[in-house]
Amino acid sequence: MLSMKTQYAFKALMYMAQQEKQRPILIAEIADQKTIPLKFLENILLQLKKAGILNSKKGKGGGYLFAKNPAEVKLATVMRLIDGPISLLPCVSLHFYTKCKNCDENFCGLNKVMLQVRDASLAILENKTVSDIAGTQPLTELAGIKVE
Amino acid sequence: MLSMKTQYAFKALMYMAQQEKQRPILIAEIADQKTIPLKFLENILLQLKKAGILNSKKGKGGGYLFAKNPAEVKLATVMRLIDGPISLLPCVSLHFYTKCKNCDENFCGLNKVMLQVRDASLAILENKTVSDIAGTQPLTELAGIKVE
DNA sequence: CATATTGCGTTTTCATCGAGAGCATATAAG
DNA sequence: CTTATATGCTCTCGATGAAAACGCAATATG
Structure with missing residues (x-):
């Protein structure tokens, strides 16, 4: 079975990918919406950031953003990152x-x-991505820059 | 990943199925041949017995035997039994x-x-059995009784 | 500077895994 | 009936990892 950590990671990534507009999303907002322990989620998102999947911005108006297009983040990658x-x-x-x-x-x-x-x-797992499980169209832009 | 317990269970079942003649096999023999901690293996075999997969005989000349034909013991069954x-x-x-x-x-x-x-x-996993992984022909008799 | 927000090391709690000790029980041989 | 041989069963123990909380540091905004 997947650990709670990996399950939380998927839930958080799904939530982020499902947002209408890409904007910095607070850890607290995700934790609240998806019922994930705040400080635990903090660790998870940090780990996803260090792996180059997410980006973060500190201070007012800050939060987490995708660093990669969610359509390029394979489920297998996330699972290996957290669960091995x-x-x-x-x-x-x-x-x-x-x-x-x-x-x-x-x-x-x-x-x-x-x-x-x-x-x-x-x-x-190598072919399904975060945007597949989010049920969204692949992003057409990332941080304001058009992507293919 | 499978726990060591499940991995040991598979190794023990393979070893037993690979024997030329079906005979009571000592826990100690399996532990020795497959490098499995003796007391740990004892628990595992007992669990397999309680699940109706193995039988045991105490005293001199005793040991463990198959209760079911190894060709009928699915890998999925063993995995669920031990790892959930x-x-x-x-x-x-x-x-x-x-x-x-x-x-x-x-x-x-x-x-x-x-x-x-x-x-x-x-x-x-529901279609592969112990005799598949043992690389043996299905048994033609079990405890001296012919089986199909 | 004040405030909002992530960054990050530490610690705690708890369950589970892997393993071993010791004694009880059953069986076969003599 | 006794002894040696095996399994049966319960308890314990340490190590590991999962899940989560704490506290403060760093950073960005206005």
Whole structure:
């Protein structure tokens, strides 16, 4: 299961992407609307900012903004950022691979099955983006600049 | 990711299914061959027994046996038994469903995507069995009794 | 400067994971 | 019936991580 942290991240990103006008959005507003603990959400948004997904502005009129077009933020990226591996076993992970002891992967039937599961999951999670789950059209501009 | 407990369970089941002759297998033998902490494995096998997957015999010549044909033990069953939900969100779980607060599932894009992921995963995990990952032919007899 | 807002390290609480100890119980062999 | 062999069961323990709160620093606005 996804951690609450990742679930909160998705809810926050959805909320932000669903806004009519792109404008700095307060942490407190998101926390309030989506029932997310304020200080916890603070950490989450900061982490998304450090990963280059969001931008922030301090002081009056500040808040959080998208740094990337939400149509380019893959669900898999967010999940890996916060929860780590998407795979069910370390020995089938693309981004967090570690060998399992006492097991030759070439002859491990479990490895083969979990590879299939990973591929099936990634086929979806690498192709769906924040704007898909927000149910919005891709943005046509970002911070006032037109994007393709 | 699967917990160590589930990973150990799969390794133990694979080892048991790979034996030439079906015979009572000692916990200690499995622990030794697969490098699993003895007392931890004891708990795991007991749990599999209580779920009706394994049988055990005490005393000399005792050990663990399959109660079901390994070809009938689905990976999904073992995973749910030990780790709980396979789904990534509680609101898309078949066996452990709980509603998520502040979210109408009919209009939640995240819900829809995670449903897809669940279905893709279960299509594999509900159809692969212990004998698939053990790489063995299905047993032709169980406890001396012929099975189909 | 006053105020609004994010940045960030620390701490707390709690549950769960992974593991081990010790004793109880059942069974087979002699 | 006794002994050795195995599993059954309960309790405990430490480490880890999840979830969340606290407090203050940094920064931007006007």
